[in-house]
Amino acid sequence: MTVVKRIVGNPLIRADDITGRNESLEVIGAFNPGVTEFNGGVLLLLRVAERVKPNDKTVGVPIASDGEIKISEFQKSDKDWDFSDSRVITQRGGKKLLTSLSRLAVARSLDGARFELTGGGIFPETEYEEYGIEDPRITKIENKYYITYSAVSSKGICAVLRVTDNFIDFESRGVILCPDNKDAAIFPEKIGGRYYILHRPSGSEFSPPEIWLAESPDLACWGNHRHLMGVRRGRWDGVRIGSSSVPIKTDKGWLVLYHGADINNRYCLGAFLLDAERPWIVTGRTDKPFLEPELPYETDGFFGNVVFACGCVRSGDTLKIYYGAADDKVCRADVGLNDIFDAMR
Secondary structure: OOOEEEOOOOOOEEHHHOOOOOOOEEEEEEEEEEEEEEOOEEEEEEEEEEEEOOOOOEEEEEEEEOOEEEEEEEEOOOOOEEOOOOOEEEEOOOOEEEOEEEEEEEEEEOOOOOOEEOOOOEOOOOHHHOOEEEEEEEEEEOOEEEEEEEEEEOOEEEEEEEEEOOOOOOEEEEEEEOOOEEEEEEOOOOEOOEEEEEEEEOOOOOOOOOEEEEEEOOOOOOEEEEEEEOOOOOOOOOOEEEEOOOOEEEOOEEEEEEEEEOOOOOEEEEEEEEOOOOOOOEEEEEOOOOEOOOOHHHHOOOOOOEEEEEEEEEEOOEEEEEEEEOOOEEEEEEEEHHHHHHOEO
């Protein structure tokens, strides 16, 4: 049995800890952080979701445009729109709009438990980010940090790359994977002279969302896409899966945390192992999740029964996993590498 230790201070960051960008917005979630070690401590690049303050008659939809936030109002009495899901409004015929707009904020800690929000971060800017930016993964390669995240717009969900060396200035490398695609995570070193990336196309009428692998000579042009790992129907990871960490190099191969969802949209965390020299070969996979939504801060929130990670840091033989709980708060759980390996087939 995999032993997971949630730290005493959970939740570490809540929506109430962050102020909205203007007086018409409220923060409803601080969650799903990308994670890295930086300047002797732990740095989180966390997703901050904001929505228009609610009222009885209308639903406001915030949209990013030219660096500004514009708000469109929709009457709840309008029969052309479905308001039953608090996360989206859906027009008869299929068009969807998010009711929140996400950005990425920087938080730092020297002890890995008490975090301070430092200001700045990454804000939606381009036409591909008009509905917000979500769920970053941070890969350190030499002295630079490569940040992949999901950019959401009326054109779909793209994987976008930015690069920084200080988490103050972020150089945009643009869209690297076309819609619909998310959960992109770059390996921290070349393998056989090539860069590799995990990603998650959103599936088709023939296939559910599953994990793929691609390679690149330059971190810009990605090709040789191949299917890596699929869902297990009827189980905890039977509806959709995606990478939850940047691959971690171990003496057994590349260890990757991943999230899985079942038919009830209950999200849990598992892990799989890739061959060190041939990362397109899966050599191990946990049979059961090692982290499940069980405590009240994981089962209750903006979207309950969710534990969702975008990264972790390794400390010796322990992984410190920073995860989003119930889509509105940041928590941490620690697990031993050997416990994960022992749970694999």
